[in-house]
Amino acid sequence: MTSHSAPDEQRALVTGATAGIGAAFARRLAADGWHLVLVARDADRLADMAAELRERRGRDVEIISTDLSTDDGCVVVERRLVADAPIDLLVNNAGISLNKPFLRSSAEDEARLLRLNVHAVMRLTLAALRPMTDRRRGAVINVSSVAGFGAVMPGSTYSASKAWVTNFSESVGQSARPFGVRVMALCPGYTRTEFHQRAGINMSKTPGWMWLQADDVVDEALRDLRKGKLVSVPSWRYKLAVAGLRHAPRRLLHAVSQDTRGRTGRDAN
Template sequence: MPPTPRALITGASAGIGRSYAEQLAKTGHSLVLVARRADRLNALADELRRGHGVEVEVLPADLSTAEGVGVVAARIGGEPPIDLLVNNAGYASRGRVAELNADALEEMLRVNIIALSRLSVAAMKRMVELGRGRIINVASGTVFMQLPGNAGYGASKNYVMGFTRTMQAEAQGTGVQVQLLIPGVIATEFHEVAGNNLSNFPPERVMQAGDLVAASLRALEMNEPVCIPSLPDIKDWDAYVAAERALTPQVSRDRVAPRYQRGS
């Protein structure tokens, strides 16, 4: 009988992370729940143990600190092995660049970029050694937008997209599956933390967290490397990638373009 799959979820105490925990528990996964708020984690763990009879580890950690990231990275490299890592933890510290609180920006980048990177490194190392495993990195629909006041958060999620797509290229032939998840507006407390309100969005633009997570897990089954849950046709993503490829040979040549030459 194969061992029970084990998933580690960051940002598991609320919103998207909590929904991953609930849906994976329903399918019999053992869980490692990571977040700052131990009280919420323990309450969720008790609920999932009672409701689904699954094994749940609680791992409180502040991913804005090196110590917190180190604790989680060590668990990823430990036993029993982690079969699925969901790098979901992240938040938005917004403001126009000239008005940003630089310390708040740096703390956000430690969570959105440094923590995700270090946990991805730990997971890839262990999973490649085992020849199996899955990683989901959560980006944001803002990767396609340049919204005033969103430079720091949007750029952090562009990093997630670029980092994850290169991970996918490196994962080829290793037995490790890497998904880039690009949510739109999701009905969670994320927006209140970021100083926004869901009522500012038209209802037809707001997805429930459970639907997002169900789409992500279905995309894993389908082996789709990029999951944009509300995108009707994956060919639109393919066109985006094709446009990138068309630019690639143009960015490195032995001379500047004619429009930059004097007298042209």
């Protein structure tokens, strides 16, 4: 892939495309000339989004209503990734958090988080990379999180799932590079979307300066993909935070996260 400003026939598949960062990807890619395949569970919202993009941008838009935390849901999208009209860009964006620490969680909820945040990302990346490496072009963006750089939310397993996504993408990205294919982890900080509300996480005490806009996250992600980065951390605020997470002594980080948890009452992001 040479540019995100695509010639007419390039096609992107975006999971979790009806809200937040995924919707911002869909709108931006359609504006840049991409045809789209949109994936999420809510069929009505998918149809509305597809109608908007067809009407305003004149792009071909397919929709797949499916639950990616299930095997059947992954199979449907895997089939589309290897179908005849090829996918040039896969954005593995759908993801969730749980509003409870591990000690109060259930195996069922933890498995649902891992199936969506990790298992679906692995399966769809694998399915996409086969035809991409054969054609020697294409890209995969796996939406991870700054949370994946450290266990800074005591008891939350969300960070662990995103640590996997970042490490996986960085590793696979290196092996795909010689084939002319890019794989990049996108690691945003707090972004204004439906994410926290869906998980029932109260973010009212999070200061305004910590929030990113989904459009800005997407803009920086596509710029970093063009530059060939393996890991993208949008905004200087979060680049600094990641440097701290990588280099600060663990004991200091644990003390800060315990203190933050005490002040906000928050377990997970």
